[in-house]
Structures are given as structure tokens and as C-alpha cells.
Amino acid sequence: MASTSASPSFRPAQRVSGFGTTVFAEFTALANRHNAVNLGQGFPDFPAPDFIKEAAQQAIAADLNQYARSAGQPNLVQALADLYGPLFGRELDPQTHIVVTDGATEGIFATVQALVDPGDEVILIEPFYDSYPASVIMAGGTPVYVPLRPVHEGGGAASWALGMDELAAAFTPRTRLLILNTPQNPLGKVYTAVELEQIAALVRRSNAYVLSDEVYEWMTYPDGANPVEHVRIATLPGMWERTVTLGSAGKTFSVTGWKIGWAIADAPLAWAIFSAHQWIPFTVATPLQEAVAIALQQATEDGYFAWLGEMYRGKRDRLYRVLDEIGLNPVKPDGSYFILFDTARLDVPVEAGDRRDYAVCRWFTQEVGVAAIPPSPFYSPPHQYLTDNLARFTFCKTDGALDEAARRLVATLG
Numbered sequence: 371m372a373s374t375s376a377s378p379s380f381r382p383a384q385r386v387s388g389f390g391t392t393v394f395a396e397f398t399a400l401a402n403r404h405n406a407v408n409l410g411q412g413f414p415d416f417p418a419p420d421f422i423k424e425a426a427q428q429a430i431a432a433d434l435n436q437y438a439r440s441a442g443q444p445n446l447v448q449a450l451a452d453l454y455g456p457l458f459g460r461e462l463d464p465q466t467h468i469v470v471t472d473g474a475t476e477g478i479f480a481t482v483q484a485l486v487d488p489g490d491e492v493i494l495i496e497p498f499y500d501s502y503p504a505s506v507i508m509a510g511g512t513p514v515y516v517p518l519r520p521v522h523e524g525g526g527a528a529s530w531a532l533g534m535d536e537l538a539a540a541f542t543p544r545t546r547l548l549i550l551n552t553p554q555n556p557l558g559k560v561y562t563a564v565e566l567e568q569i570a571a572l573v574r575r576s577n578a579y580v581l582s583d584e585v586y587e588w589m590t591y592p593d594g595a596n597p598v599e600h601v602r603i604a605t606l607p608g609m610w611e612r613t614v615t616l617g618s619a620g621k622t623f624s625v626t627g628w629k630i631g632w633a634i635a636d637a638p639l640a641w642a643i644f645s646a647h648q649w650i651p652f653t654v655a656t657p658l659q660e661a662v663a664i665a666l667q668q669a670t671e672d673g674y675f676a677w678l679g680e681m682y683r684g685k686r687d688r689l690y691r692v693l694d695e696i697g698l699n700p701v702k703p704d705g706s707y708f709i710l711f712d713t714a715r716l717d718v719p720v721e722a723g724d725r726r727d728y729a730v731c732r733w734f735t736q737e738v739g740v741a742a743i744p745p746s747p748f749y750s751p752p753h754q755y756l757t758d759n760l761a762r763f764t765f766c767k768t769d770g771a772l773d774e775a776a777r778r779l780v781a782t783l784g
């Protein structure tokens with residue numbers, strides 16, 4: 371939806387008056403107008419697996435078309451408890467530990483509504499997913515920003531780390547929640563067990579909570595030299611009672627338009643999330659929940675999750691290689707389906723008042739024919755200068771689209 375200029379007779383509520391259009395909507399529209407290969411917005415352009423599509427068709431045909439159970443269809447919460455119980459190392463009660471949400475986006479919104487009072491502080495690690503500050507602001511909370519910083523380990527692209535002293539200094543008696551994202555969008559960082567234990571210690575000491583956004587949980591790329599492992603912070607000592615973990619069928623089954631997500635937490639937290647959720651969407655699409663329940667069971671039986679990770683590893687390597695070859699110094703992601711790269715060597719004109727990362731990503735979209743996302747919306751205004759020379763591509767696209775993007779990039783920059 372296009373934003374309109376202010377009308378003298380209409381004033382929106384303060385909680386929305388600072389919001390513009392999301393960067394994803396803006397750059398997908400620009401990509402479509404310019405026929406660019408869309409490596410901007412993170413949505414798969416390849417078909418979803420047949421098994422999940424057939425399950426949805428069968429659920430609709432069987433007339434599972436009325437309101438669902440508000441906290442999630444019994445079949446889906448059971449399938450989630452079966453899958454995640456062993457991963458969390460505890461028995462999960464499908465009735466009291468799980469709330470099915472309208473994608474992870476509603477999981478974020480409902481969790482913040484459930485935990486954050488006006489005036490409470492919420493620690494957001496930059497770069498953050500863009501809906502985090504919006505959710506905090508709409509709850510009347512105060513975001514407190516802590517940036518990940520590039521660490522240069524002898525040439526090449528940097529890895530990014532959290533300064534633990536800087537993080538510790540961000541906690542105050544009003545800190546209520548810390549939002550974590552691992553594997554992370556847009557850096558592709560996968561937090562190590564050591565980092566997570568350090569974060570957990572600060573959270574426990576401050577009697578705060580963690581919202582752990584793990585929508586890219588199956589997309590990690592370990593190799594011999596780099597034993598990447600997705601660790602769930604809820605499994606660390608004393609953290610089950612303090613953590614809400616979010617997942618998304620959109621990412622796991624390449625159905626981002628379905629908007630089926632879930633929140634897993636100890637019963638008092640899950641109850642609070644449910645209390646908010648029942649007044650946000652009330653329920654989530656019934657036949658799609660039934661389909662995800664069947665898909666989760668089938669995925670567990672046939673090794674789909676490992677297949678998904680390997681499929682994305684191939685796409686990561688395909689895109690990474692090209693960006694490296696043309697000197698854009700990509701950050702090799704350990705997880706997620708995004709690659710951040712360095713645009714410093716590009717001579718792109720920037721008009722006064724424009725952000726450089728926006729100008730460069732518009733140039734990629736319009737002149738190179740490959741859409742990118744500027745990362746400054748993933749930072750608070752005082753820290754946005756950190757992204758002047760950065761841009762993000764996604765590799766959740768067909769190999770054909772990635773090859774065409776590579777051809778266009780090499781033709782202009784090679």
C-alpha cells in the first residue's frame with residue numbers, strides 16, 4: 371500500500387505515525403517495475419514440496435474450513451510437541467506449551483504484547499529484523515539497541531560479534547526482554563553455545579526474558595573447519611522458564627504466504643502469549659494448520675530438514691562464489707538464507723538526503739537488474755551509518771535465478 375501525505379483533517383495514532391512502508395515491499399515493487407532478478411525480499415521463488423500442498427488440498431476438500439482452536443489445531447500442536455520435545459530435551463505439553471501464530475511476525479507481536487508494559491526496556495541486537503522495534507513501540511516499550519560489530523581476523527570479510535561488556539551495560543532494572551535471532555537475518559550469524567551462555571547469564575541476573583526468533587533453524591552450514599550448530603537458548607540452564615522460541619512453516623516448507631508460525635514456552639509464558647493472540651487474529655487458517663501438522667510428521671520421517679539445509683548450502687555457495695569473485699567481499703553466512711556484502715568499491719552517486727545503502731540497492735535493482743535490500747532499516751537511526759557500504763542478497767531462489775543474477779552482476783561488475 372502506498373503511503374499518502376498527511377491530511378489536515380486526519381491524524382493517525384502516535385504508535386503508527388512514525389512508520390513508513392517496509393523496505394521489503396518497497397524493493398519488491400521496484401524489482402517488479404524494472405524486471406530485476408529479485409534477490410531482495412526473502413521468499414522462495416521455487417515450488418513448495420508436493421506433500422504439503424497435497425495435505426492442504428485434502429484438508430480443504432475434507433471441509434476443515436471453519437475457525438480453528440484458538441491456540442492451534444490439536445493435530446498441529448501435537449506434531450510440534452513431538453518434533454520439538456526431543457530438541458528441547460523435555461516433554462512438551464501440546465495444550466499448554468505451544469501457541470500457533472499468524473507467522474512468526476504475529477509471534478513476535480503477541481509475545482511483546484504479552485510481556486512488555488509501557489516503559490519497559492527491550493534489548494534489540496543490531497542488525498535486527500525490522501518488525502522488532504515496531505512491535506516494541508506499539509506496546510509502549512522502549513527499544514535499547516546493541517550493535518553486533520565486525521571483527522576482522524586478518525583480511526577478507528569480517529565475522530560479527532556481540533561485545534559482551536556493551537551488552538551487559540545495556541541491561542537496567544527496567545529491562546524486561548531481549549530479542550535474539552539465531553540463525554540471524556541479515557548477517558547469517560549463528561550464535562555459538564558460548565555466546566548464548568553469556569547472553570543467558572545476563573538475562574538470568576536481570577530477571578529478564580528472551581524472545582528467541584529461530585525461523586531459520588534448519589538452515590545452518592557446518593563444515594569440517596567450522597562446526598556450526600544451532601543451539602536453542604531455551605535449552606541452557608535456567609532458560610526454559612525465561613524463553614519464548616519462535617518458528618515458522620513459511621521458512622521451513624517454503625510457504626511464506628501461508629503465515630503459519632508457532633511460539634513454544636513454559637506454560638505461564640505461553641498462556642500470556644495466548645491471551646494476546648486470542649485478541650489479535652483469534653485463530654490461524656485451519657486447513658493450512660492441518661497441512662503443516664502432516665508436513666512436520668512426514669519431514670521428520672523422511673529427513674526433509676537435513677535435505678533443506680543441504681539444498682540451501684548449495685545455493686549459498688553458488689551466490690557467495692560470484693560475490694567473492696567480483697570483489698564484493700561477502701560475509702559467508704553460517705546460517706539463514708541471506709548474504710551481506712560490501713559495496714565500498716562501487717562508485718554510485720548518492721543524492722543529498724539519501725542514504726548510501728538505499729542509493730546502491732536502487733542502482734543494483736535498476737541498472738544491474740538484480741534487486742538487493744539496504745540494511746539500514748535493520749538499525750536504529752543513530753547506528754544506520756554502519757550500513758552505508760553494505761547490501762543484502764537472498765539466495766532462497768531457483769538456481770536459474772541465481773545464475774541469471776550472477777550473469778548480470780559479472781556483466782556490470784566483473
Ligand code: PMP
Nearest residue numbers: 473474475499555583618620631
Ligand atoms: N523473523 C525473521 C528473522 C525473519 O527473517 C522473518 C522473515 N519473514 C520473520 C521473523 C517473519 O516470519 P513469518 O513470515 O513466519 O511471519
Ligand code: GLN
Nearest residue numbers: 394395410411412413555
Ligand atoms: N523476512 C523476509 C526478509 O527478510 C521478508 C519478510 C517481509 O517481507 N516482511 O527478506
